[in-house]
Amino acid sequence: MIKASETVVDADAAHGGHGDGNATRTVRVRVLRQDVAGGESYWERHEVAYEPNMNVISVLQKIAASAKSQDGRRVAPVAWDCCCLEEVCGSCTMLINGRTRMACSSLVDRLMAEDGEEIELRPMSKFPVVRDLVVDRKRLFGGLEKVKAWVPVEGSYDLGPGPRISPEEQEDAYPLSTCMSCGCCVEACPQYTKVEVVRRDDETEAEFEKRRKAAFNAGFVGPHAVSQAMLFNAHPTGRMIADERMEALTRQGGIQMCGNAQNCVAVCPKSIPLTRSIARAGRAATVWAIKKLFDR
């Protein structure tokens, strides 16, 4: 049924490449750069050829390929994090025109229509800058450790299926489970402040890790971790260590630090109901405190 194809398909035509019709139009970008961790930051301007339907990733790809600033100087390519380019891996978070968002789903046409011709790119402000737009987000994952965001199974031997779960419970849990640890919520959260711990010369790696972990744990754990705690406290097996999660959430850096600014839910690229999780955690914390009082 399939005939021998004599057609040679140009890869560009097949996959949405466009001709040079827009060659004259350009996109102007201002990037806040920083060469090394702890170094000085500085602004640099770039200009790349416009293409329809392009996103901030394709702008950065073009900057990397040209490695020239707007005034024609040879510069090192801008460093940035990215991976899936379809807003599901959580890598490419940055401040774009002052708003925390994913570079892959930030379309240039929309940015220019909303904010004017020049696009401004800055690294997230709540994490230590590694280089340019790359930041160190280890603390995000530390938050997941702290609240024990996992189902405490005995092991991976075959013990039959998991618990039965109603469609309503699944529909409640699923959105929380799509959290990709991008960090948008903590970037927007006034209570989550930057913690930067620099390794001392006289310190071993293990000592440094320990000191850094303690510093992370002293700060607010963040909306994402609170939400994960609620996700696992709602799971029939996960809730078997609900008390341990509540213990973590009511210690230093816990739910009491939330100032209810509600910025988190407004910036979440996955529209996860973070404030609902926080409200639940708040109520659970109250119950937990009373329970502890009577258990004494």
Add this chain to the structure above:
Amino acid sequence: MSQPSVLVIGGGLAGLAATMRLAELGVHVDLVSLVPVKRSHSVCAQGGINSVNALTRQQGDNEWKHLDDTVYGGDFLQHQPPVKEMTDWGPRVIDLMDRLGVPFNRTSEGFRDQRRFGGTLYKRTAFAGATTGQQLLYALDEQVRRREVEGLVKKWEFWDFLAPVLDESGRCRGAVCQDLVTMQFRSFPADAVVLATGGNGLIYGRSTMSMVCTGSAVSRAYQAGAWYGNGEFIQVHPTAIPGTDKLRLMSESARGEGGRVWVPRIPQDPRDPRSIPEADRYYFLEERYPKYGNLVPRDIATREIFDICTNEGLSVEKDRLSVYLDLTHIPRETLDRKLGGILEIYEKFQGVDPRDTPMKIFPAVHYSMGGLWVDYEKSATGGLVEGSLRNQQTNLPGLYAIGECDYQYHGANRLGANSLLSCIFSGLFVAPTLVNVCGRRVGDDTSRLFEAEVRRQEERHRELLSRTSGDENPYALHQELGNLMTRVATVVRRNDQLAPAYDDVCRMAERWKRCAVSDTGSWTNQNVVFTKALGDMFPIAKLILKGALLRDECRGAHFKPAFAMPGLVATEPEARRREAEQWCDAFAANTNKWLKSTIASCGPSGDPVISYQDVDTSLIPPRPRLYGLVGGDAIEEVWKERAAKAVGGKQAVGAGA
């Protein structure tokens, strides 16, 4: 290295499954990944994961049928014992993931819901919204984090695998990796090294794969002596959203939930697609394949979409190739519940709501069926011997490969929702093997080997950094490679294109040596890391092209029209019967000649040396794939008679004649 220790490279589903189980079995794991493991490419898998289940079982399904669908869909190119083991494990794997908290969609009674996927007639696919890969990955990520807290796992995120370290006997004794932040090199001695580094879509420039899927880790193992199997088999997914930076996947589940593929019968009909009446719509998959409809196997759907656009001129747009994938007849509420995640992707990146307007899609490179050659030990019952040192081992002892980067499970074409299964299965299954490897540790000192490899890598790195005046731009060269590979080595392959393309790639590999790096720094230098990965794409690109050039037949994803076997033309019964006989003779002869794994080993200057190995088809004899072929019924009749005779003669092999 005092305690037994395994080095796992890659933290997607396969790497995390192996790590989780190894830690559980008390083995220390160093887990190396280019990105935080939670960001691995497995998150992009959308549709679901296959296994036989209580429901399909009562409709006549069983593990054997899952095996049969998998090898039939794969055009019989995979060894059958590993596939049998995998499909036998299917129900256990899903149950395990369910226990780990994966929010699978539920029936009204609270059981796991299933959907139907391509290449099968059963609803075998369990799913969690339209982000099943993400949900499975997170569940494993969480378990590994738990083991990390316990101290059995040490993660090395933002680290690049550079080379395996082999001793004089050729045994892999660890690896050398590089910190992508500080750019420092480090030795990782280990009792075994496991590559779980996924596919190599970036060789095609834009694909549905993530930016880390360069294939560089596999290429480095290949250049160190590991064999690469079935490289020419690259799955082109029928439905992707065209884009300038990436081709974003539109899951097969869109069709699994009832999505229909069509084009207007009038070429480039200017009307709004919603206003085009049924009579003016050509549902070409449904018309050409009444049995499977929109859910034919991927290779077939891809070729049909390609054919309708390029040969029939029915692309919906003039300057760009695409067809409609239509969901607008399905209630919004159902779409949101079952496909929310993927529809959001379309809406977000195209600015159009697919619940109201048919999507425009076109095929894109999606999955590498080929990969590192790995061994297995067959059991008496036709599956595998659990814990055998040979399972998943490359030809370099001590070096193992699992997940998409091995060649073992999908043959010439992968069925939808089988990859998540093969990744998790191979990760879980390799763990007892590695425990046994650790039990036989080789004690001698290897520090000299590691020092030498670190020096070699430092030298390579320094050489790259010194290239500031070259006249080649690595990003432009990558684009050129991608365009060439997409043009000649995807849906339709022709020798008169493949042969010159091979020479072109050889020239590009030479030109790569003149690539200038624009960043000479020693801190988070993404420029030099990319240039290095690009250099490692050429050996793999070459083996893909050479394998495709040499394989003069059509099999699964490898479609060479010059060697296609056309359907029957005669209508008169006797003549038709004769034609069917001839067709079967030709098929048997072709099976005899080409039902073989392509094995590439890396020769000097990265050119592949190709050889062929027989395929173990001892469980299910090969038979023609007749999806939609004209005269398929007559051919099937003849084939069945012959097969019955062959079984009578104790020899149930299709390649007799």
